[in-house]
Amino acid sequence: MFSAPAWVPDLPFEPPNNITIGEFIWSSKHGRRPAATSRSPFTCGLTGKSFTVTQAPQRINFLARGLAQVLKVEPNKGLSLDKVIAIFSPNTIDYIPLILGIHRIGGIVTPASASHSPSELEYQLKKTGATAIFTCVPLLSTAKKAAEQCGITHDKIFIMDFPGVVNTTSHISLEKLVSIGEELPDLEALNWPKGEGARRAAFICMSSGTSGLPKACVISHYNVIANVLATATYEKGARSHFKFGTQVTLGLLPMSHIYGLVTVALCATYQGDELIVLPKFTIDTFLDAIQRFKIRRLYVAPPIIIQMLWNRDNCLKHDLSSVASIHTGGAPLYAETAEQLLKMYPNWHLGQGYGMTETATLICTTSEHDIYLGSSGSLLPGIRAKVIGSDGKEIFTYETPGELFVQSPSIIPGYLGNGRADEETFVWDDDGRWIKTGDEVVIRKGPSGNEHIVIVDRIKELIKVKGFQVPPAELEAHLLTHVAVQDCAVIPVPDESAGERPKAFIVKKPSGVGSVDDEELARQISLYVQNHKASHKWLKGGIEFVNEVPKSPSGKILRRVLMDLERKRRAREGPRL
Structure with a gap:
């Protein structure tokens, strides 16, 4: 069994289990650096707009009050699963304040990737039971299509500010919720009993696995x-x-x-x-x-x-x-x-x-x-x-x-x-x-x-070649050092003699190709691997040039997508020799 090395200090105290994330990260009594020495927590890298360490918690509080009134919810009443709210937006300086505002009313956040299609967003909204959604004008069309399929009405779709985009829609904006909350009294304190922080979901996040449908993680x-x-x-x-x-x-x-x-x-x-x-x-x-x-x-x-x-x-x-x-x-x-x-x-x-x-x-x-x-x-x-x-x-x-x-x-x-x-x-x-x-x-x-x-x-995803294990990521890292390779992914393909062989999908780098045709370039790349790797790691499954490699928003290569495409192509055409 392994644990942290000796130089790593022990936790200074037991993680509290009767408060929200917001109460933890904003309070110096839970170890946060004192506000007087802190920087502005959130600054927009495009516009320079910033929330100071005083403004950010205040904004969260106002937002929670406004949201509670518009959604007609009380922090200490009802089940949290009845207050699941989706955020479907790229990063903004309101992303974290919004999350913590939702938590303040006893709600749960399900964050959705801004790259989702309507059907992918619909799947997440249905899977998590979301009752409202925050989005931005550039993604509003996708959000509305998904919301319609999930019974989320017009008045439960809210708009977040997005740099350089003016909100001309009839949907209530996040800024409007803040202004509503500014005129309202403080919400009733949550006052969770011991252990409630471990029982209460803060997020329902979709796992980023590459096989099967995404699973909803209760965090x-x-x-x-x-x-x-x-x-x-x-x-x-x-x-x-x-x-x-x-x-x-x-x-x-x-x-x-x-x-x-x-x-x-x-x-x-x-x-x-x-x-x-x-x-x-x-x-x-x-x-x-x-x-x-x-x-x-x-x-x-x-x-x-x-x-x-x-x-x-x-x-x-x-x-x-x-x-x-x-x-x-x-x-x-x-x-x-x-x-x-x-x-x-x-x-x-x-x-x-x-x-x-x-x-x-x-x-x-x-x-x-x-x-x-x-x-x-x-x-x-x-x-x-x-x-x-x-x-x-x-x-x-x-x-x-x-x-x-x-x-x-x-x-x-x-x-x-x-x-x-x-x-x-x-x-x-x-x-x-x-x-x-x-x-x-x-x-x-x-x-x-x-x-x-x-x-x-x-x-x-490990490739098994004559009993040897070949990590696709190792070959991908090596291929990226080739002058002609802009991006790549490696997957297993079936082989009668070896069980499996590595196959590479490669995005060519225009500046590194010159006048070489694809057949010659594939030969050069194969030789590059042979000169540096053991024989069971050679690209005997072939090389295929593609326009892009499918990836998750975090940058993880979706090899399963390529494996599914390869399987369908082989069923249709047979293996390429």
């Missing part, structure tokens, strides 16, 4: 509070080592995803950091925001690092000297890609973290003062892990692959209305309740002597 207030406290406690080591108290943090990753929501936004707020909020990624707005607001920490997904490598000249034209730390998550970042970025910015501390929706985010992460490229860092305080081999026995040795099992106070109670998934995911033994992550890992000692967790790949 309690206690789960999130425990993870925020663990993350903040872990980060004290780096803040003390590098002698900084607060920092300016990039809030680009979607807050509809658990990584952007908890690890980035809520953790930054609790630690007194300033969050520079961007609604979406473009290389120019990304670089401009860093330069303008002197951002110290960048939270990104690996595809953004790839974009930086492609746009090297543009990056180097901007003043990014404020950046000290870049942290990746949502998908594995392999050492080869990391090393390329560090050639551009050798002074940056580059690390990554690993977590799940089902664990209210972080399980392990990299400290700025204990970096080991290729690993996902060390376990957070309060988290225990074990590695289980394919034979079902626990592994106690380093460098031996197996499935990661985790025990943590941030593990969710379960899935909404999906007992079968609960039984498959959560297991009990003499040491308590564990989650089977479905990820293959190895435990490795870093140069510092501390134990680091290295994520190999999803167990279900």
Whole structure:
């Protein structure tokens, strides 16, 4: 069994289990950095509009009052599941205040990806039982189509401000709710009894699994509070080592995803950091925001690092000297890609973290003062892990692959209305309740002597070649170092002699192709892999050039989509020789 390394401090106190997330992150009595030394919590990276540390809690309070009146709800009456409210919007500086306002009236938030189609949004609204929806003008058409199929009426669709877009609709705006609430008295206090924070759902988030329909994860207030406290406690080591108290943090990753929501936004707020909020990624707005607001920490997904490598000249034209730390998550970042970025910015501390929706985010992460490229860092305080081999026995040795099992106070109670998934995911033994992550890992000692967790790949997506396991992510990381490869994904395809072989789907980089035709380019790329990898990892399943690689909003490659397409094509055409 593995736990946090010796340098990681223990939790300073037990995570409180009788308060909301909002009460926890805004109150200095629960360890938050005092308001006098805090920055403005939320600043728009496009317009510069900001909410100060005084304005933000006040706005949450006004918003809760207005929302309670318009929806005709009372905080301490009715079931929480009768007050599920969806947020279908890109990031804005009102995203977190809105969430905490909904919690203040005893409601539950289901955050929906801004990339959803009407049918995908409809599925989430029905699955979670949402009774109202907040959206923005650019997404209103999609929201209305989905809402209509779910019985959500016109008066239950609200509009959030969006930079550069004027709300000319007849729907009530979030700003209107704030102005209504400003004229109303304070709401009745929630006053939860002990244990209520663990029983009360704060979020119903859709898991980002790549097979089957998404599952609805019920995440309690206690789960999130425990993870925020663990993350903040872990980060004290780096803040003390590098002698900084607060920092300016990039809030680009979607807050509809658990990584952007908890690890980035809520953790930054609790630690007194300033969050520079961007609604979406473009290389120019990304670089401009860093330069303008002197951002110290960048939270990104690996595809953004790839974009930086492609746009090297543009990056180097901007003043990014404020950046000290870049942290990746949502998908594995392999050492080869990391090393390329560090050639551009050798002074940056580059690390990554690993977590799940089902664990209210972080399980392990990299400290700025204990970096080991290729690993996902060390376990957070309060988290225990074990590695289980394919034979079902626990592994106690380093460098031996197996499935990661985790025990943590941030593990969710379960899935909404999906007992079968609960039984498959959560297991009990003499040491308590564990989650089977479905990820293959190895435990490795870093140069510092501390134990680091290295994520190999999803167990279900490992390619089996003559008994050897081939991690698709490893090949993808290597292919991205080829001058002609802009993006890629690797999947298994059936093979009579080997069982399976790796096949690569590749997006060509226009500047790296020249006049070479596809057949010759595929030959060159195959040879590039053969020159660097063992023979069972060669791309004998073939190479196919595509226009784009399907990905989730967090940057995770949706290999299952490609596997389904490949299966259908083979059924129709047979294997390509």
